[in-house]
Amino acid sequence: MLPQDPFGQDYLRLTLEIHKHIDGYIDAYYGPEALRAEVNAAPPRQPAALLDDVRRLQDNIPTADPARAAYLKAVLRAIECTVRMLQGETVDYLDEVYRIYDIRPRQVAESTFEAAHRELDELLPGRLGDGLAERLAAWRKGFEIDAGRALELLELARAETRQRTAAFIELPDEESVEIRLTSNQPWNAYNWYLGNGRSLIEFNTDMPLHVAALLGTFAHEGYPGHHTEGVLKEIGLFRERGYAEQAVPLLHSPSAVISEGIATTALYIIFPDDSHYDWNVEVMFPAAGLPAEPGLAERMQRIAKASEKLRYVNGNAAILYHTGQLDKAGAIDYLRTYGLATAERAAKSLSFMTHPLFRSYTFTYSVGYDLIAASPDPVATFRRLLTEQVLPAALAN
Known part of the structure; x- marks a missing residue:
């Protein structure tokens, strides 16, 4: 057309x-x-x-x-x-x-990260005061799965997230998602929207895959995240209204903030009241052959909540690096110190924020999340953003 x-x-x-x-x-x-x-x-x-x-x-x-x-x-x-x-x-x-x-990010006070560290020190297994980054890495390692198990577990995530999304908002019959594993990419997962209601979602195996994260990643990339937004905007804005710009989403655009806001809040929209922790323990863990001791869902929830403020660490590091206040070694050290990242994950994060396409993209995640989460009615805002052209500045006002 x-x-x-x-x-x-x-x-x-x-x-x-x-x-x-x-x-x-x-x-x-x-x-x-x-x-x-x-x-x-x-x-x-x-x-x-x-x-x-x-x-x-x-x-x-x-x-x-x-x-x-x-x-x-x-x-x-x-x-x-x-x-x-x-x-x-x-x-x-x-x-x-x-x-x-269309956003004006600011550095977050490092005292915010230090407060999160104190909470995590109380929650993570291990002795208080011992290497917090190592304890967090050990906690996460307990959820690692072999890449060979990923596709079957992702199919579980696809089925559950699609069912819940279809109950939340109408999806066309012809939409579909293909799943593949890949490697040697600067991102962890990526949705390639192909048009006509179809997406290819690739999951990067460069970094360890965590069974507890698969559901959230699929919600982010698929239902009701990037794929769902692509499907609904193709139909409503491009095909029905003839808005040509909608047929060519750009990485360097205010729409990226909206897209990542949708994606980063997607899991919480279809799993209200943090019910995804229970779903993971009851469904995903047994399917992965991992033990789930009593109280695990609650403990996962508390650790995740304590870690939330660390989402701003990458933005701080990007500002400090790109304004010349930190060199590469300093930026990696910052990500490790305040983000509690492993050396490998910190290097991966830096490669993303120094990539020509993504050097200023890192803020789309945290700001996009905040714009929806802080709105008077996050669910209504989420529905609106799936189908309308809305600017970040309009949500911030």
Whole structure:
């Protein structure tokens, strides 16, 4: 289906051109294949020419739908920032985050992490005061599974999360998810939305897989997370309303904050009152052949709650590293000290936040989560975000 409005066609062309310069810039594409083939067959256009295209689009934003107009204004600001950086311009790191993602993250006081450490010291097995990072790693290691068991356990997670999502919001009959294992990637798992209601979800085996995390990861990537958002927005915004921009979700866009907000809160939406801990102990653990002693669900819940504030450690490390306050060794040490990460996991986190595609992306997770969790009605907000174009700044107000 070729978008009828010139704006939509020009928008798709521009993003496809940028993708030729930045592989991975486009997170998904389900627009006209003829248009993509036409753009890919031509030589790459220079950033200066792409910047002219951005300006023309900014001058011709459709205004019939005010919400869409505001959304497109912010997305084109993000695209402009990306193209300027592609051209070699230097942008202050936090200004880059704002221009691309429509958010203004701040460093979280390290006393917040230290308070979380004190709680964990009381909860984790081992002697009080002994190496907290080592005790946390030992706790997590008890939930590790061999990658050879992952697919069968992920099928359990798929069935449960889909059933609960279908009870929460209507899903089309033709949607589907394929699961694969992969390696040598900067991320832990990734949803590749393919269009026509289909997704490929890849799980990275570079790092150990934890049986207690599989359900949450599938909710994040699949139901009611990234896959569900992709399905519903393709139908409602692209196919029914003809919004061409929806057919080409971008990694460098305010929409990424919304997408990761949906994904990071997905598990709690379909498992209210933290009931996923009980489900894991009653269903997933026996399927994995792991013991589940009495009180395990409650203990997992308490440790997870104590660890929640550590989600901001990566953002702090990214700010400190990209503003020149820490070098790579210092950033890894920071992740290990405050995030209680193993050396291997800290290095993996740093590789993500220094990857050209993801250097400012790390904030989409924590800020996206907070925008939904702190809203007056998180469930209603979640439903709305699955089907509408909403900016982070609009949720923050």
